[in-house]
Amino acid sequence: GIQVEQSPPDLILQEGANSTLRCNFSDSVNNLQWFHQNPWGQLINLFYIPSGTKQNGRLSATTVATERYSLLYISSSQTTDSGVYFCAVEPAYSGAGSYQLTFGKGTKLSVIP
Amino acid sequence: KAGVTQTPRYLIKTRGQQVTLSCSPISGHRSVSWYQQTPGQGLQFLFEYFSETQRNKGNFPGRFSGRQFSNSRSEMNVSTLELGDSALYLCASSLGDRGFSGYTFGSGTRLTVV
Numbered sequence: 001g002i003q004v005e006q007s008p009p010d011l012i013l014q015e016g017a018n019s020t021l022r023c024n025f026s027d028s029v030n031n032l033q034w035f036h037q038n039p040w041g042q043l044i045n046l047f048y049i050p051s052g053t054k055q056n057g058r059l060s061a062t063t064v065a066t067e068r069y070s071l072l073y074i075s076s077s078q079t080t081d082s083g084v085y086f087c088a089v090e091p092a093y094s095g096a097g098s099y100q101l102t103f104g105k106g107t108k109l110s111v112i113p
Numbered sequence: 114k115a116g117v118t119q120t121p122r123y124l125i126k127t128r129g130q131q132v133t134l135s136c137s138p139i140s141g142h143r144s145v146s147w148y149q150q151t152p153g154q155g156l157q158f159l160f161e162y163f164s165e166t167q168r169n170k171g172n173f174p175g176r177f178s179g180r181q182f183s184n185s186r187s188e189m190n191v192s193t194l195e196l197g198d199s200a201l202y203l204c205a206s207s208l209g210d211r212g213f214s215g216y217t218f219g220s221g222t223r224l225t226v227v
Contacts, residue, residue: 004191012193031215032198033215033216035218040220041150041201041203041220041221041223042207042218042219042220042221043203043218044218045218047217048214048215067153086156088156097144098148098169099161099163099168099169099209100146100158100161100169100171101148101156101158101205102158103155103156106155107156108136
């Protein structure tokens with residue numbers, strides 16, 4: 001099946017710093033999403049971004065589907081940004097979706113005051 | 114509009130028992146998926162339902178089953194619980210077809226098997 005690798009696995013930032021999280025995937029995808037898992041376990045959808053670039057406040061994401069990677073940018077980080085960030089992809093089979101997400105292992109971000 | 118609702122939030126069961134978890138998707142969403150999250154295996158796909166039909170199933174034993182009702186609400190059942198079934202179970206909803214714009218997850222059900 002499709003492989004999803006996220007880097008770095010752990011990241012510690014000073015409040016106000018910027019960061020870039022990376023997601024590499026091994027095959028063509030119909031869907032790519034970035035999630036933030038909060039301390040209570042809920043996966044918060046940050047971006048649905050199978051290709052292109054999107055921005056939402058201090059967060060932005062870019063997916064280069066032809067090169068099979070996606071980047072999540074966090075600017076001016078805040079302590080509330082702490083948590084685990086997951087990249088998840090839905091592989092493309094014969095042009096249709098597989099109806100399942102494959103998740104990376106996540107990047108654990110800690111933002112310290 | 115209301116998000117994805119999972120009940121119960123927490124559950125403690127004894128080994129050998131069975132359990133049923135419920136998920137109500139976002140209004141208008143016809144697809145419901147289930148995932149299991151454990152510290153060792155991460156997030157793993159269980160199954161997906163669309164219009165009461167299972168379209169895909171992950172690599173889990175037959176003790177794990179699910180169904181979807183005509184109002185798109187879904188339930189998953191785990192029979193003969195094992196200690197290793199302790200996990201966070203997450204449900205996701207999506208449009209499932211035309212206009213698909215990603216999956217939205219619920220808050221999860223944390224199952225502890227003792």
